[in-house]
Amino acid sequence: MKSKRAAGDALSRDAVIERAMQLADAEGLDAVTIRRLGQEFGVTPMALYWHVKNKDELLDAMGDRLFAGLRYDTARDAPWDEQLRAVTHGLAEALRRHPACVDLAFRRVFYAPEGRAAAEHAFGVLRQAGFSSRQTADIATHALQTAIMLVRSEPGAEPGFTPEQVLERRTQKRAYLETLPAADYPYIRELADDLLDCDDTAAYYAFGIDVFVAGARSMLSPAAV
Amino acid sequence: MKSKRAAGDALSRDAVIERAMQLADAEGLDAVTIRRLGQEFGVTPMALYWHVKNKDELLDAMGDRLFAGLRYDTARDAPWDEQLRAVTHGLAEALRRHPACVDLAFRRVFYAPEGRAAAEHAFGVLRQAGFSSRQTADIATHALQTAIMLVRSEPGAEPGFTPEQVLERRTQKRAYLETLPAADYPYIRELADDLLDCDDTAAYYAFGIDVFVAGARSMLSPAAV
């Protein structure tokens, strides 16, 4: 009944990666440390090297896991721009589950099976919509980057901080903006609330994705320039 | 005539920040270390603490400097979408000078004087174009994020790597993509070259900015959805 470990789980590659992501979400990516993970498992730091080649490989594996459960084919027979929206939305939803790890995603798309499948799908959609291969590559890359950047800067979501700290930082930022002379920065003062708050995160994501999809659409049929 | 220092410059806050950015550009942001900077100036690490509060403050100061020399009012009397393009382009051009530092920019816009001025200008342009304050905040934030993401993932620009290493990594990535079964990933294989290369960086930036501006334009007059 009594375990050898101070902290529950048995050590394994999967458990290490899993715990690393939890740790990142709770305390920020900087808290993810070989030595700290050792502690979490009640084991010496060196024990981890049996399950993971080194820290870089661990971070890569975390990046791969970001794509787990990625949904994008929710609109199989819809027009191309709806499908592009679905891929981008799916990416954002997937990445949003681990905001502190979002920067690990970009370099791993083609290595994570789900990322690869989503990319292949997006490429097909765009090519058949009539985009050149250059445009297809650019737009698909842009879709991933859009999802990443929406997650990274979702207002009020600062990974590694407690809710109180987040509130505290917002208060400080607001106070700072109010020190700016209204004569010089009327618009910044006027928009302070909109810059700091985001009561409706669903609308935030929808807006960002709409802008991107509309932009892509205009690349296909450049109406007015 | 003979200096006390092993390495040229006198120590000062400005010199430290300047050298830190050079170091980041040459060897990546991870190479920027209090101890390493001490070495560069021929001084003990602790000497730096006289000129800079701590490492966080140094990084903030580097972020501020990214906005130095920012140009955006190249189209004062142009229509709003031209002006939005000019701001975004100016941001990208400014950030591009220190690609390794680009992640420091976002949180510092309102603290760097040039960033603040650019934000104020962009807000005015968007408000007068008829956007709501919510939309204005979102679009302007998006403009900065677009610039950041274009710089961050300019293909072939991997800060902290020598040209040979960049080439080497690209070769490896290409080799990897070619291991993927063509039956499962026909589009990835077809687009491999476009994903890896970017012979025309001017076109890369122009395309990214065009997509963004067109997207913003469609938010003002939602023609077809």
Next chain:
DNA sequence: ACCTGAACACCGTTCAAGT
């Protein structure tokens, strides 16, 4: 197969002390 101990070369930072 899986984990530990000891060691190495690094970090950021503080604090009392020197000039």
Next chain:
DNA sequence: ACCTGAACACCGTTCAAGT
């Protein structure tokens, strides 16, 4: 005003050794 020495609590990683 500006810098140093010594010290502390951290990093990632290697390698021989234990079970």
